[in-house]
Amino acid sequence: MKKLFIVSILTYLLFTINSGSVNQNLSKSDSDNRKMLKVGVLLPLSGEFENIGHSFLRAIQLALYDIPNKNIKIYLKDNKSNSIDAYKAAKEFEKLGIKIVIGPIFYESLEKLDEINNITFISFTNKTKNIPKNVISFGIDIKSQLESIKNYLNEIKVTKTILLSPKTKFINQTEIIENSSLKFDRVFFYDTSPKKITNEIEKLTSYKERQRDLERRVEILKKSDLYKDKQELKKLEQKHTLGKVNFDSVLVIDFGERLKSVLTSFMFSDVSNKTINFFTLNQWFDKSLFGESATQNLHFPSIDLANLKKFEKKYLDAYNKKPNKVSILAYDALGLVYYCWLKNNFDFKSNQLYNKNGFKGLHGEFTIKGNSSLHKLKIYKVSKKKFLKVY
Numbered sequence: 001m002k003k004l005f006i007v008s009i010l011t012y013l014l015f016t017i018n019s020g021s022v023n024q025n026l027s028k029s030d031s032d033n034r035k036m037l038k039v040g041v042l043l044p045l046s047g048e049f050e051n052i053g054h055s056f057l058r059a060i061q062l063a064l065y066d067i068p069n070k071n072i073k074i075y076l077k078d079n080k081s082n083s084i085d086a087y088k089a090a091k092e093f094e095k096l097g098i099k100i101v102i103g104p105i106f107y108e109s110l111e112k113l114d115e116i117n118n119i120t121f122i123s124f125t126n127k128t129k130n131i132p133k134n135v136i137s138f139g140i141d142i143k144s145q146l147e148s149i150k151n152y153l154n155e156i157k158v159t160k161t162i163l164l165s166p167k168t169k170f171i172n173q174t175e176i177i178e179n180s181s182l183k184f185d186r187v188f189f190y191d192t193s194p195k196k197i198t199n200e201i202e203k204l205t206s207y208k209e210r211q212r213d214l215e216r217r218v219e220i221l222k223k224s225d226l227y228k229d230k231q232e233l234k235k236l237e238q239k240h241t242l243g244k245v246n247f248d249s250v251l252v253i254d255f256g257e258r259l260k261s262v263l264t265s266f267m268f269s270d271v272s273n274k275t276i277n278f279f280t281l282n283q284w285f286d287k288s289l290f291g292e293s294a295t296q297n298l299h300f301p302s303i304d305l306a307n308l309k310k311f312e313k314k315y316l317d318a319y320n321k322k323p324n325k326v327s328i329l330a331y332d333a334l335g336l337v338y339y340c341w342l343k344n345n346f347d348f349k350s351n352q353l354y355n356k357n358g359f360k361g362l363h364g365e366f367t368i369k370g371n372s373s374l375h376k377l378k379i380y381k382v383s384k385k386k387f388l389k390v391y
Contacts, residue, residue: 035346037072039337040093042086042103042121045078049105052324053078056105056124059311059327062318063334071346072338079104083111090116099348102333110135120350122333124326131371136353138329138373140282140303148301148377149251149279150182152391158249158277160185162204164262165253166192185247194261201265210241210270217242241270249277263294273297282377284325290385301377303328303363305387311362332361 041060044053057076064072075098077089086109093101093116100120104110107125114132121132126139153161163184190200202208214236221233236242252262259280267273279299285308289295308328315323336359340352358367358376365376379391 035071037069037338037341037346037348038096038098039072039074039334040090040096040098040101040103040119041074041076042079042089042093042101042109043076043105044081044109045076047080049081052105052327053081055324056103056327056330058315058319059323059330060102060334062315063331063338065318067335067338069338069342079109081106081109083109083113086110087112087115090119090121093119099350100337102330102337120353122337124329124333128372133371135371136368136373137371138333139326140329140375140377141372142281143372144375144377145281145301146182147374148379148391149299152299152379153182153249153277155391156277160247161249161251162186162188162247163251163253164188164190164204166190166258168192182251184251190262192258194258197258197261198265198268201262202269205245205266205269205271207241207269210243210245214239214242239270245271245276247276249279251279253281255281255283260289260292260295263298264292267294285380285387289382295382297381297383299379299381299390301379303375304378305380305389307362307364328363332363335361 041057043056044050045057060074064074075093075096077092079086079089081104086104090101090113098119100122102122103124104121105124107123107127110121110123110125110132113121113135116134119134121135122138123131123135124139125131125137126141128137128141128143131137161182161184163182163186165187167189188200188204190197218233218236221229221236224230250266252259254262263273263278266276266278273294273296277299278297281300282302283289283300285302285305289298308325311328311331312323312325315321315327336353337348339359341348344352353368356367358365360366363375364378367374378389380387381390
């Protein structure tokens, strides 16, 4: 029943939000009596992250164009990626009687927003710790990602997962472990130096021991004249190690070149991505993963790729440039606010965001609980220069 309810909301959203061709034939009196939906938008439109801010703004404008109802007024402010300017802008929103604000994007801009009364902020940070009480973290958070990975691991019936995370202040390992419903067989923290990574992965995978096991077996077979031993010897001469590793899946909490370095170290340690399941966090469909043999069969959780492509095409057609992929969340944020306002007789109340049945936007299904959003993500794997959905 719950699934049916979510789907019915999706149908409604598709009809009222995602189609610019929908027309509403309202009488003039009905239209005049409607309340105006006032939405604050708080983004970094100048400074270091202005390109990201403008991409999010264009996504919101795209959603505004797709919504057939014109009784929506956007109030735009530049928070310059800092908490002081975010607070000043929020105070201005407060004076205007605005109840809902889309933004800020970054966690660092949230610091003083708990001093603002009667406004709910939909932020695009994926951090969920120490969020102000009036802020909803709408980013693709670690809990959503680990929950999706856990469901897939249960589906493919793996039992020994090791967690690998770099020793860096930018990744909070404690938060990852605390937020995870996954049970890790082992947790391993590796050095961020590429030279040291390989040595550490060799130790983790017992590479030297497996190498010596192979050498001992080869020496024994060389002394045999039996046909079966000679055949086995031919096969072993093509190998680098003998024996299996004592895990069946690996979750690497890393990104970019360092992620590739870790996966390459596993390959050099004779651990095949054809027999061991490798996972990482949401990579937002980074096509640089296509260029490495070590990243083949790498799995990661993410949003709906088919809908992301539709969003990117719509954005490209409108602005003649590619969007920041994360800005699809801004498109959905305005759609969500509009839907809640419309369903409550044109009066937005923040408690409408906490529908226990959840919502379905362009990026996928999600439920808002407390200060964060739980996203139901897909699992994709890298395969021959494609991202294949496997779950």
